[in-house]
Amino acid sequence: MPFSFKKLAIKDVILVTPKVFGDSRGFFMESYQKTTFTENGITDDFNQDNHSKSTRGVLRGLHYQTNPKAQAKLVRCPRGKIFDVAVDIRKDSPTFGKWVGEILSEENKNMLYIPAGFAHGFVVLSNEAELLYKASNEYSPQNDRGIRWNDPDINVNWNIDFEPLISEKDSNQPYLNDIAKEDLF
Numbered sequence: 001m002p003f004s005f006k007k008l009a010i011k012d013v014i015l016v017t018p019k020v021f022g023d024s025r026g027f028f029m030e031s032y033q034k035t036t037f038t039e040n041g042i043t044d045d046f047n048q049d050n051h052s053k054s055t056r057g058v059l060r061g062l063h064y065q066t067n068p069k070a071q072a073k074l075v076r077c078p079r080g081k082i083f084d085v086a087v088d089i090r091k092d093s094p095t096f097g098k099w100v101g102e103i104l105s106e107e108n109k110n111m112l113y114i115p116a117g118f119a120h121g122f123v124v125l126s127n128e129a130e131l132l133y134k135a136s137n138e139y140s141p142q143n144d145r146g147i148r149w150n151d152p153d154i155n156v157n158w159n160i161d162f163e164p165l166i167s168e169k170d171s172n173q174p175y176l177n178d179i180a181k182e183d184l185f
Contacts, residue, residue, distance in 0.1 A: 002030045005040040008100045013086045013118070014042065015102055016074070016111040029109060031076065032134065042113050044072040046134035054124045054131075059164035061121015062087055062147040062154075062173070069140035070116035070185065073133050080129025081105035082122045083159050087147065089176070090117040090185040097176055099156050117185035119147050123158050146173035153177060 006015045016037075018029040032046075054060065062085070065071050075084055085101040104110050105126075114120050116136065147154070149166060153176050158164065 001036060002033060003036055003040070005042075008102070010086070010088055010095045010098060010100050012115045013100050014040070014113040016042075016113055018109055018111070020109055031111070032074065042074070044115075044136040046072075046074065046136055048135045048138045050131075050133050050135060052131045054129055055165075056124050056127050057160075057162055057165045059121065059123040059149055059158065059166055059170070061085065061149055061170065062119035062151075062156075063121065064089060064119040064145055064147075065137065065140055065143040066145055066182075067143075067185070069137045069143040072116045072136040073114045073120055074111055075104065075114065075120070075122075075131060075133040076109070076111040077104040077106060077129055077131055078109075079106050080124065080126035081107070082124055082126075082129050082131065084112050084122045085120070085156055085158075086112065086114040087119040087121075087154055087156070087176075088117070089119050089147070089179075091180070093117070097154055099154055101156070101159070121149055121156075123160055123164055125160070145179070146170060147179065148173045148175050151175045
């Protein structure tokens with residue numbers, strides 16, 4: 001099998017490790033295979049690919065889209081190193097408001113599957129990092145939402161010893177308690 005799949009502490013979030021074939025010339029790996037992913041519980045149809053580049057200390061998130069344009073994501077970091085975070089915002093979930101995080105990097109080549117119903121964010125730990133991620137729905141400005149990256153009720157440990165660089169938009173996102181009254185997931 002070209003991948004291994006590990007369910008994390010929030011079981012719907014899955015760490016995907018590809019099998020990498022390398023030699024002195026470089027490496028080859030598959031980054032997605034619909035049949036194998038489906039057999040391992042990742043059944044989303046991915047409809048959009050995104051690519052971003054950020055410098056050290058940039059923190060983006062926590063972002064999500066509401067129904068009917070909610071997005072599952074398959075995130076990887078082909079250049080650099082990030083700490084990637086998923087926050088469960090499914091109101092009826094036993095892990096509502098809980099988070100999991102993983103290091104994704106060009107060295108480990110791991111991917112993080114984040115289902116719809118989760119907010120997503122990351123912080124760049126290397127000098128620069130690029131992210132590639134698949135999304136199950138196209139971007140919809142009308143459904144674009146976020147939660148404050150430093151919400152004390154979620155209490156994400158970003159594993160950083162520096163002040164992150166935050167966009168004005170992300171600095172002004174509401175707290176989870178403020179959106180919990182909304183029709184989430």
